[in-house]
Amino acid sequence: MSTVPADLKYTKSHEWVRTRADGTVEVGITDHAQNALGDLVFVEVPQAGRVVKAGEPCAVVESVKAASDVYAPFAGEVTAGNPRLSDEPETLNTDPYGEGWLMRLRPAPGALAAAALLSAADYQKVLEAQGG
Amino acid sequence: MGRQTPLFKLHQELGARIVDFGGWDMPVQYSSQIGEHHAVRRAAGVFDVSHMCVVDLHGARVRALLQQLLANDVAKLRTPGKALYSCMLNERGGVIDDTIVYYLSDSWFRAVVNAGTRDKDLGWIRRHAQGSGVEVTERTDLAMLAIQGPEGRAKAAQLLRAADAGAALALHTFVGREVGGWFVARTGYTGEDGFEIMMPAADAVSAWRKLNSLGVASCGLGARDTLRLEAGMNLYGNDMDESTQPFESGLGWTVAMESRERAFIGREALAAIARGGSPRKLVGLLLEDRGVLRGHQRVVIPGGGEGEITSGTFSPTLERSIAFARVPAGSGDAVQVDIRGKLLNARVVKPPFVRFGKSLVS
Numbered sequence: 407m408s409t410v411p412a413d414l415k416y417t418k419s420h421e422w423v424r425t426r427a428d429g430t431v432e433v434g435i436t437d438h439a440q441n442a443l444g445d446l447v448f449v450e451v452p453q454a455g456r457v458v459k460a461g462e463p464c465a466v467v468e469s470v471k472a473a474s475d476v477y478a479p480f481a482g483e484v485t486a487g488n489p490r491l492s493d494e495p496e497t498l499n500t501d502p503y504g505e506g507w508l509m510r511l512r513p514a515p516g517a518l519a520a521a522a523l524l525s526a527a528d529y530q531k532v533l534e535a536q537g538g
Numbered sequence: 539m540g541r542q543t544p545l546f547k548l549h550q551e552l553g554a555r556i557v558d559f560g561g562w563d564m565p566v567q568y569s570s571q572i573g574e575h576h577a578v579r580r581a582a583g584v585f586d587v588s589h590m591c592v593v594d595l596h597g598a599r600v601r602a603l604l605q606q607l608l609a610n611d612v613a614k615l616r617t618p619g620k621a622l623y624s625c626m627l628n629e630r631g632g633v634i635d636d637t638i639v640y641y642l643s644d645s646w647f648r649a650v651v652n653a654g655t656r657d658k659d660l661g662w663i664r665r666h667a668q669g670s671g672v673e674v675t676e677r678t679d680l681a682m683l684a685i686q687g688p689e690g691r692a693k694a695a696q697l698l699r700a701a702d703a704g705a706a707l708a709l710h711t712f713v714g715r716e717v718g719g720w721f722v723a724r725t726g727y728t729g730e731d732g733f734e735i736m737m738p739a740a741d742a743v744s745a746w747r748k749l750n751s752l753g754v755a756s757c758g759l760g761a762r763d764t765l766r767l768e769a770g771m772n773l774y775g776n777d778m779d780e781s782t783q784p785f786e787s788g789l790g791w792t793v794a795m796e797s798r799e800r801a802f803i804g805r806e807a808l809a810a811i812a813r814g815g816s817p818r819k820l821v822g823l824l825l826e827d828r829g830v831l832r833g834h835q836r837v838v839i840p841g842g843g844e845g846e847i848t849s850g851t852f853s854p855t856l857e858r859s860i861a862f863a864r865v866p867a868g869s870g871d872a873v874q875v876d877i878r879g880k881l882l883n884a885r886v887v888k889p890p891f892v893r894f895g896k897s898l899v900s
Contacts, residue, residue: 444760445572447852448830448859468830468877470571470852471760492828 408438408533411503416529417479422503423523426510431487431518434497434507435467435476443469446495449511450488458482458511460521465508467498477520480521482511539563543588543740544681552756559759560654562589567758575764575854577755578728579895582687584749587600587756589653592680593663600647604639606802607666609784610671611794615641619715621725623794624786626651626659627804629832631811632780633787635659638725640714648721650682666803680721681742686732686752686765688895691724693752694733697745698722706733712765726899727762729769729893738819764851767860770822770889776833777820777848777862783808785816786864788889816867820848822889823861823873824899827882831861836876837884847875855892856899862889 410416416422420439424432424464440446448468458464463475464484480496490497524532540563549556554565565586567574577583595603604612610624620641626634635655640648652658656676664674695703702718709715713876714723714734719737737745750756763773770788772778778787785793785808793808794800806875825831831850838844845865853860865873874881887899 445566445570447572448828450829468852470854471566471765473830473832 408436408441409503410436410438410526410530410533412526414503414526415523416526416532417477417523418532419477421476422477423479424507425518430510430512431480431482432507432510433476433479434502436529437502440499440502440506443467443471443474445470447499449491449495449498449508451491452484454484454486456484457485460517467495467508476508478511479523480511481514483514483515484509485512488512541589543586544742545586545588545746548743549586554756554758559589560652562653564589564889565756565758567760568756571758571760571764574755574757574761578687578690578730578757578761578765579855579892580687581753581755582685582689582693582732583755583757584746585684585686585759585762586681586742586746587684587734588681588739588742590682591651591653591656591659592677592682593649593651593660594675594677595647595649595663595667595672596645596675597670598645599670600645600672603619603667603670603672604647607663607801608637608639609793609802609804609808611797611800611802612639612641612647613797613800614794615639617713618642619709619713621712621714621723624816625650625778625789626662627784627802627808628780628867629803629807631689631781631783631804631807633774633778633789634662634780636774636778636789640723650677654775677736679739680736681739682734682736683745683749684726684728684732685749686726686728686730687754688731690730690754693749693754694722694735696752697735697748727769727771727892728765728896729771730765764854767849768853768855768864768890768892770891771860772820773849779811780795782864783811783816785811786820788817788820788862790816797827818845818864819867819869820862820864821869822887822891823847823850823863823875823884824856824891825859825861825875825882825884825888829859829877829882831859831875831877831884837863837865838874838876838881839866840872840874843869845869845873855895856897860891
């Protein structure tokens with residue numbers, strides 16, 4: 407059974423979103439996603455300064471089995487990619503909601519509201535509908 | 539829903555993630571694919587390979603039939619139980635399948651072929667067996683367990699009675715024999731020592747549970763794939779198929795051209811290729827930059843020419859990415875691989891990458 411912290415927002419494509427005190431927003435992949443991918447061995451995060459559109463592939467997570475894109479949940483500018491993941495990609499498996507964050511974005515004006523993010527309860531329903 | 543082996547319910551009970559593999563519902567991993575990989579390199583693991591197709595060939599002319607059907611020469615098999623790895627080719631020299639064939643007696647050979655090519659292989663073998671008096675029997679009554687790793691044979695021997703255990707442990711590499719009602723062979727697909735055991739389907743679940751209780755890890759097809767690639771072993775359908783011939787698939791060593799009178803299927807096509815030299819070759823690649831090599835990625839040869847990755851993965855033992863790639867015959871030691879539009883540096887190395895737990899590349 408996957409963990410779905412109540413204080414985060416989610417996307418149907420299994421990203422999570424956390425608004426930080428400085429107004430930037432941290433993005434990662436959910437416990438369900440890391441579990442489905444299996445042992446992660448390579449992570450490519452975006453460079454600070456990159457401007458992304460909502461739904462744009464902006465990170466790649468690779469397990470032993472396969473490579474998967476991670477999509478920007480909303481439009482904005484990347485303020486940081488998690489530098490730790492290049493040497494320790496397994497952090498995504500062990501702490502997907504904490505040290506395994508992928509990137510931080512400064513949302514474009516109105517972009518966060520336009521993103522139609524899911525509550526934890528709604529994301530839980532998405533997982534249940536998928537049999538997970 | 540696909541076909542299931544006698545161990546399917548046990549895999550589910552053990553929490554395996556099940557995937558389709560060649561029409562079979564098979565365990566890809568139980569807990570961690572990398573953990574299962576290391577268990578085999580460092581201690582012992584057990585794989586369900588019951589989906590593979592065991593074919594018994596009985597008849598006075600069985601050796602002659604196999605000398606026609608296989609590119610390697612079963613005349614090399616002189617001692618009962620000895621096994622031979624070979625390709626089965628079509629007339630154009632394309633690889634129909636690869637197989638391990640055991641010489642059991644002058645009128646009985648046993649071939650193990652791939653699950654995904656079962657119907658095609660059986661059809662091909664039966665067609666050529668017509669009129670030879672050789673009877674072709676698929677042994678659907680058998681399950682097959684591969685117990686692999688430095689501790690694999692000692693653990694597996696504990697499944698047997700003491701007298702039988704001694705006989706099993708005395709087997710030389712690439713030899714199998716009937717032991718206590720099972721067929722035990724010192725073969726595998728991991729680059730480690732171990733056994734592959736064919737047993738009546740009804741014995742499989744209790745054997746697996748006993749192995750688990752002895753500390754042998756349940757291992758899925760995911761770990762099997764990373765282990766075989768590290769060990770430099772081809773996978774049918776990835777590294778060779780009917781559109782490729784053995785010389786461009788790293789399998790020239792399995793083609794026996796010595797005996798001039800032996801007219802195996804595909805020989806003429808291969809002889810023509812050998813005269814001109816194969817235009818392509820299969821090489822091992824070690825990624826020098828960060829990333830993961832995957833099948834079908836484009837390989838760029840400095841100075842011109844292109845190739846393609848046939849199998850690629852992250853190597854848990856080397857902690858970097860490795861692959862097989864089919865490249866032009868004249869390619870040198872440094873190539874680049876196109877990963878999502880970026881050209882990353884890779885070095886050509888001679889497989890195997892890992893053997894008996896040790897890295898063979900630097």
